[in-house]
Amino acid sequence: MLSKTVAELAGALTRKEVSARELTQAYLDRIHQLNPALNAYVTITAEQALAQADAADARRAQGNAGPLTGIPIAHKDIFCTRGVLTACGSHMLHNFIAPYDACVVERLEQAGAVMLGKTNMDEFAMGSSNETSWFGPVRNPWDQARVPGGSSGGSAAAVAASLCAMATGTDTGGSIRQPASFCGLTGLKPTYGRVSRWGMIAFASSLDQAGPLTRSAEDAALMMNAIAGTDQRDSTCLELPFEDFTAQLNQPLNGLRIGLPREHFTKDLNPAVQAILQEAIRQLEILGATFKEVTLPNNYLSVPAYYVIAPAEASANLSRFDGVRFGYRCANPANLDDLYKRSRGEGFGDEVKRRIMVGTYALSAGYYDAYYIKAQKIRRLIKQDFDLAFNDVDLILGPTSPHTAFKLGEKVSDPVTMYLEDIYTIAVNLAGLPGMSLPAGMLNGLPIGMQLVGPSLSESRLLNVAHQFQKSTDWHTQRPEV
Amino acid sequence: MSWETVIGLEVHVQLATNSKLFSGSATAFGAEPNTQASIYDLALPGTLPVMNEEVLRMAVSFGLAVDAEIGKRSVFDRKNYFYPDLPKGYQITQLEFPTVGRGSLKIQLEDGSEKTIGITRAHIEEDAGKSLHEDFQGMSGIDLNRAGTPLLEIVSDPDLRNAKEAVAYLKKLHSIILYLGISDGNMSQGSMRCDANVSVRKKGATEFGTRTEIKNVNSFKFVEKAINYEVQRQIELIEDGGRVVQETRLYDSDKDETRSMRSKEVANDYRYFPEPDLLPVIIDEEYIAAVRATLPELPAARCARFVSEYALSIYDADVLTSDRAMADFFEAVVTLCGDAKLSANWVTVDLLGLLNRSDLSISESPIKPEQLGTMIARIKDNTISGKLAKTVFEALADGETDVDQIIESRGLKQVTDSGAIEKLVDDVIAANPDQVAQYRAGKDAVFGFFVGQAMKISKGKANPAQLNELLRNKLKAD
Numbered sequence: 001m002l003s004k005t006v007a008e009l010a011g012a013l014t015r016k017e018v019s020a021r022e023l024t025q026a027y028l029d030r031i032h033q034l035n036p037a038l039n040a041y042v043t044i045t046a047e048q049a050l051a052q053a054d055a056a057d058a059r060r061a062q063g064n065a066g067p068l069t070g071i072p073i074a075h076k077d078i079f080c081t082r083g084v085l086t087a088c089g090s091h092m093l094h095n096f097i098a099p100y101d102a103c104v105v106e107r108l109e110q111a112g113a114v115m116l117g118k119t120n121m122d123e124f125a126m127g128s129s130n131e132t133s134w135f136g137p138v139r140n141p142w143d144q145a146r147v148p149g150g151s152s153g154g155s156a157a158a159v160a161a162s163l164c165a166m167a168t169g170t171d172t173g174g175s176i177r178q179p180a181s182f183c184g185l186t187g188l189k190p191t192y193g194r195v196s197r198w199g200m201i202a203f204a205s206s207l208d209q210a211g212p213l214t215r216s217a218e219d220a221a222l223m224m225n226a227i228a229g230t231d232q233r234d235s236t237c238l239e240l241p242f243e244d245f246t247a248q249l250n251q252p253l254n255g256l257r258i259g260l261p262r263e264h265f266t267k268d269l270n271p272a273v274q275a276i277l278q279e280a281i282r283q284l285e286i287l288g289a290t291f292k293e294v295t296l297p298n299n300y301l302s303v304p305a306y307y308v309i310a311p312a313e314a315s316a317n318l319s320r321f322d323g324v325r326f327g328y329r330c331a332n333p334a335n336l337d338d339l340y341k342r343s344r345g346e347g348f349g350d351e352v353k354r355r356i357m358v359g360t361y362a363l364s365a366g367y368y369d370a371y372y373i374k375a376q377k378i379r380r381l382i383k384q385d386f387d388l389a390f391n392d393v394d395l396i397l398g399p400t401s402p403h404t405a406f407k408l409g410e411k412v413s414d415p416v417t418m419y420l421e422d423i424y425t426i427a428v429n430l431a432g433l434p435g436m437s438l439p440a441g442m443l444n445g446l447p448i449g450m451q452l453v454g455p456s457l458s459e460s461r462l463l464n465v466a467h468q469f470q471k472s473t474d475w476h477t478q479r480p481e482v
Numbered sequence: 483m484s485w486e487t488v489i490g491l492e493v494h495v496q497l498a499t500n501s502k503l504f505s506g507s508a509t510a511f512g513a514e515p516n517t518q519a520s521i522y523d524l525a526l527p528g529t530l531p532v533m534n535e536e537v538l539r540m541a542v543s544f545g546l547a548v549d550a551e552i553g554k555r556s557v558f559d560r561k562n563y564f565y566p567d568l569p570k571g572y573q574i575t576q577l578e579f580p581t582v583g584r585g586s587l588k589i590q591l592e593d594g595s596e597k598t599i600g601i602t603r604a605h606i607e608e609d610a611g612k613s614l615h616e617d618f619q620g621m622s623g624i625d626l627n628r629a630g631t632p633l634l635e636i637v638s639d640p641d642l643r644n645a646k647e648a649v650a651y652l653k654k655l656h657s658i659i660l661y662l663g664i665s666d667g668n669m670s671q672g673s674m675r676c677d678a679n680v681s682v683r684k685k686g687a688t689e690f691g692t693r694t695e696i697k698n699v700n701s702f703k704f705v706e707k708a709i710n711y712e713v714q715r716q717i718e719l720i721e722d723g724g725r726v727v728q729e730t731r732l733y734d735s736d737k738d739e740t741r742s743m744r745s746k747e748v749a750n751d752y753r754y755f756p757e758p759d760l761l762p763v764i765i766d767e768e769y770i771a772a773v774r775a776t777l778p779e780l781p782a783a784r785c786a787r788f789v790s791e792y793a794l795s796i797y798d799a800d801v802l803t804s805d806r807a808m809a810d811f812f813e814a815v816v817t818l819c820g821d822a823k824l825s826a827n828w829v830t831v832d833l834l835g836l837l838n839r840s841d842l843s844i845s846e847s848p849i850k851p852e853q854l855g856t857m858i859a860r861i862k863d864n865t866i867s868g869k870l871a872k873t874v875f876e877a878l879a880d881g882e883t884d885v886d887q888i889i890e891s892r893g894l895k896q897v898t899d900s901g902a903i904e905k906l907v908d909d910v911i912a913a914n915p916d917q918v919a920q921y922r923a924g925k926d927a928v929f930g931f932f933v934g935q936a937m938k939i940s941k942g943k944a945n946p947a948q949l950n951e952l953l954r955n956k957l958k959a960d
Contacts, residue, residue: 100526316571365753
């Protein structure tokens with residue numbers, strides 16, 4: 001039961017095969033059993049969850065339940081939750097309890113989802129392995145010696161290990177898609193501006209976007225129906241009419257034109273991963289899609305451009321963590337300078353400090369043009385590459401990650417190797433486009449994902465393709481034995 | 483050696499919106515600390531700025547009032563620095579693309595000529611909070627009520643050449659801002675704050691000298707004094723073989739001196755970059771036209787109209803129109819009495835004198851336009867003389883309200899009965915034979931003596947014109 005999709009669970013709830021309370025209790029029990037080993041959750045809100053479950057059951061009894069009413073969810077600890085610790089993977093916020101809910105949390109609560117707790121993550125979402133968390137690393141349910149990916153590693157591990165039915169994540173450079181690939185999940189990073197960033201702790205404001213981590217494309221569509229949409233509190237949130245992301249799921253794929261970026265299918269890509277992608281391509285051809293090569297000539301610049309823009313924005317976004325009003329404050333500060341230096345020195349971890357320093361440097365007088373302005377120019381070129389490609393194809397398919405989940409500790413000491421983890425995903429954030437990862441195969445007992453990228457606001461189409469693929473394959477139904 | 487002073491002013495105007503620039507918190511002055519600070523003002527994580535549209539309207543209206551280019555696409559930037567009263571660790575401001583671009587305004591110089599002062603730009607930004615260093619037992623308190631209050635920073639070109647010009651410019655800005663109603667302009671409460679960039683150079687030099695920036699001077703008088711002090715300091719420094727250091731200086735009004743705050747040579751690198759949480763503000767012609775349609779008549783236009791419509795001197799018109807409330811007062815008086823010249827005199831001389839003596843603004847005037855207008859009307863219709871009107875004015879200033887009742891109860895009504903005046907004249911001539919002789923011997927100046935005597939006897943109530951005429955006739959005739 002616990003490993004069923006949201007759509008299946010909603011059916012079971014409707015048919016009264018199970019109550020929201022029973023479902024919630026069952027997940028809570030499993031969390032208590034498995035979380036000590038996996039470290040997917042940093043906060044478990046059992047009491048609140050059961051109360052929400054009861055409310056969901058009552059709502060269902062009144063006949064005004066939606067598909068997410070009573071479905072247990074986990075929130076990445078980057079989303080502020082009223083009255084519940086929001087630490088963002090950091091010592092800096094180890095004591096921060098927000099007096100408000102993030103827009104995403106609020107909307108899912110309105111839809112009737114039951115919050116089980118908050119999930120572990122790389123500190124301030126800076127990382128690709130969930131190893132930078134102040135709460136310690138998360139273990140991949142498929143192999144506990146391996147990482148779940150990051151930064152939404154706790155959410156991905158929780159969904160994969162059936163510690164919740166669905167989870168929220170955020171994606172600044174691949175933080176939903178890469179963990180989805182490593183954990184065998186469907187993860188969607190929406191178009192920038194689709195989902196309100198209000199109440200989501202900012203890493204890089206022009207790149208951050210919240211999205212679902214689920215067991216199927218259909219589940220992702222159901223979550224998108226709840227979280228997408230205009231929010232007056234976020235000026236960068238797009239004003240669009242309501243869109244039903246499930247409406248196009250069952251469209252046939254006849255006539256679909258898919259581009260394969262030449263730059264993604266090179267000798268740098270693990271041959272086994274390449275073979276898995278070829279098999280997926282063949283399957284999509286059977287479903288009616290046609291393929292052609294496209295080129296994204298500036299893609300190779302995406303990682304360096306990203307590692308200027310994202311740290312630059314982060315260096316300012318993280319200035320508010322100064323020990324003055326909330327969060328960690330050093331003991332007995334001697335003066336203001338000492339308060340700043342030690343609160344931030346002791347409150348932030350190494351990777352966060354590294355990025356603050358990189359970003360501060362990139363914005364400094366004399367370097368701004370050479371780094372920040374140049375990176376912004378590259379960003380425009382990368383966007384242009386996609387625009388040109390989408391003249392010829394409806395969407396683009398490629399790898400999400402160059403390989404399957406790697407071992408804990410394998411890359412954590414080498415930041416550049418870690419940064420290259422996001423080589424296939426980062427350009428999508430820079431261009432503000434929707435991208436998703438869905439399971440495409442298994443390699444040595446580990447899942448591997450493929451990435452679909454579409455033009456701006458093409459989420460429904462991406463979900464349609466993913467859903468059709470999932471109807472004809474069973475990679476997304478594979479579950480780890482924990 | 484002859485020196486020339488070069489001054490540019492940066493004026494921060496707190497815009498009179500009900501809520502803050504990027505949050506819904508109230509902006510009222512003087513509330514209990516931190517009672518007007520929302521989760522955004524506290525910079526709690528995940529909160530985001532949402533632009534207050536009223537701020538944009540105010541900035542654009544200012545831009546139109548100084549004939550400035552309006553930025554069709556203005557962009558907010560982050561200015562990064564750490565300070566406890568700056569909760570986000572950055573201030574949201576506009577660096578490269580301000581809402582208001584190049585404009586200008588005219589000031590009147592003492593010799594009566596006009597000078598155009600360039601306005602480089604005016605940009606929208608948020609104010610910081612306040613650090614309170616007293617009453618916290620060696621610690622500091624932070625009050626974030628002011629944090630996020632909208633400011634318009636108006637930057638002038640270095641066109642000002644002495645402290646008087648700087649003050650004239652500042653007063654002109656102040657006047658425009660009050661006309662537009664975009665700020666209360668209260669300098670002592672910090673609603674209008676001025677930083678002055680001051681340098682000196684040898685007369686005829688084309689390069690600017692090294693400048694210092696005098697921070698936060700909070701009255702017109704102090705701006706003048708601070709600049710004069712600083713100019714003198716710089717000249718003496720250079721003449722003694724020294725060198726002006728580029729730095730920020732603070733004006734101490736108690737000691738009437740400026741002193742170094744911090745050196746700009748080790749200044750912060752603010753690491754400006756475009757604010758990713760806000761979209762660029764796009765302003766189209768339609769919006770500009772709509773704002774333009776709401777603009778009131780501005781001081782320069784009103785001054786020109788007063789000269790042409792009321793035949794006032796430029797000086798009087800300028801004095802009257804520099805303050806919107808004053809100009810409104812004047813026009814209300816004119817409407818009642820129908821005499822612009824008399825009204826201008828009474829308002830600029832007597833009323834302004836009264837207000838200055840008691841340190842009141844025009845809106846606090848104890849005499850209302852209706853009363854002054856009625857009083858002048860009584861002069862016009864010969865009920866009272868201009869001289870006795872002063873008594874009426876004093877009574878009004880002391881709180882009496884009814885002009886006609888004041889005239890009645892004090893018996894100030896003018897004597898216009900020619901028989902009565904004639905008797906008065908006869909009495910004066912009879913009582914002063916010596917002076918009559920002098921007058922008739924050609925000493926015209928003695929005429930005033932007779933007028934004085936007659937007025938004294940009539941307690942000032944004799945109609946002056948009638949009196950003069952009768953006196954001349956009688957003195958001649960005998």
